[in-house]
Amino acid sequence: MRRLAACLALFIAGPLAAQTDPGAAARRAADALDAAAVELARAEGAQNRVAALTEAIRAYESGLASLREGLRRASLREASIRAVFDAESGRLSQLVGALQTMQTAPEATLLLHPSGPVGTARSGMMMSDVTPALQSEIDRLRGRLEEIAALRRLQEDASEDLEAGLRTLQEARVELSRAVSERTDLPRRVVEDEGTMRNIIAGTETLAGFAEGLSELPADPEAPAIPDFAAAQGDLALPVEGNLLRAFDEADAAGVQRPGWLLATTPGALVTTPWPATVRYRGPLLDYGNVIVLEPTAGYLMVFAGLREVYGETGQVLPAGAPVGLVGDPGRAAIPRDSGDEAGQGRIDTLYIELRQGDTPLDPAEWFRRTED
Structure with missing residues (x-):
């Protein structure tokens, strides 16, 4: 992270300091990853390792994003600068050539003019006006080249920091899986026997139908x-x-609408429950890959x-913020995604969410907080 911070200092102190967005974003990311590393170290001795690891993983995911x-x-900025530079390269080459000619020509030659002393005087005044403009162009060009170099170093x-962060994040996910499997302190509720659940699954043709079947089961008093x-x-x-x-009921490329x-998101992203909830079902379902169905309150399902x-296990009552899984399953192809959508830029996996009342x-959109991208 320190290499990145040093590079950012060069970038921000450069001649075009107004263009600091790439550097500022990377600097915030470096700080976030440093903070995540501290959280991960604390998780080793935390009393509630699941909660501590969940917090650290979320911090890593945010920092890496x-x-x-x-x-x-930074890549877009570099491409923009290079495009301008390429467009102006011909004109700038002529200006540089003119300056080089002025610097190498004999001084006596520069003082002579075909029209005599008056012409020489006038040309001298013109050159005194043009030279600062030429130098300004050269300085501007030098500034762009320095910015490209700083962007490249950034x-x-x-x-390198991204690769290191991803390795650490994967290790933390493995630790979280182990901690969840060893957890024994969660309250439980009475759940349906396997035969009842098999009957519900066998009679289900849609995700909505399965959720409705669960909602009709008797509550645990x-x-x-x-x-x-x-x-x-x-x-x-x-x-x-x-x-x-x-969005909700928005048709996909095939014209299919889904009520969720x-x-x-990124492959392996951590999924947590946004509200205390009971695990009513977990496992493969239809062509959706692995599914988890949570009951935050009687009559509601997530x-x-x-x-x-x-x-987790069926029947466990999870606190808010508890981890319930990692994104990414071969069955996700059953939920088409628009790869060209700007909202998904840089993200190559998907999570489907449904909320139901009965x-x-x-x-x-009426339940979740969401900042605009």
Whole structure:
């Protein structure tokens, strides 16, 4: 991270200091990754390792997302400068040639003019006016070249930090999987037997149908109390670091509408529950890959589809912010994504989200907080 910080100092102190967006984004990312490393170190001895590792992984994901954005901006800025430089190269070459000719020509020759002393005087005055302009062009060109060099160093150092961060993040995910599997302190509720669940799955043709089947099962009268989910409307955090790719009931490229959100995210992104909830089902379902169905309150269901790995066990009551899985599954192809959508730029995996109240799907836009991209 320190190499990146040093490079950023050169970049920001450059002749075109107004163009600091790429450097500023990368600097924030470097700070975020340093903070994430501290959180990860603390997680080793934390009493609740699952919560500590979850927080550290989220911090790493946020920092790496910022670093990718800084790299993207730096690349765009470099391309923009090079395009201007290429467009002006012919004219600038002529100006440089003129300056070189002036510098190498004999002084006596510069003082002579075919029209005599008056012409010589006039040409001298013209040259005194032109020379500062030529020098200004040269300085501007030098500044652009220096900015390109700084951008290139920034991208090289940031790429190394990105690779190191991704390795650390993968190690943290492995640790989290181990910590979740060893967890024994979560409350549980009575759940349906395997035969009942198999019957529900066998009679299900759609994700909505499966969710409806679960919602019709009797409630557990001794289930641990969970805060009223209705009070969370409009204030839920997104379960994953990502961008909205397709909204509620928005048709995909094939014209298929789904009553949920499709989020573009990075492979292996951590998914957490935004509200205390009971795990009602986890595992493969239809052609959605791995699915986890959470019940935040009786009558409501949250469905997350397209998971590579699913955490927890059916019947566990999870606190808000608990990890429930990692994004990425071969079955995600069943949920088409628009690769050319700007909202998904730089992200190559998807998570599908549905919220339901009884048999009625709810628009996630009315429940989740989301900053505009």
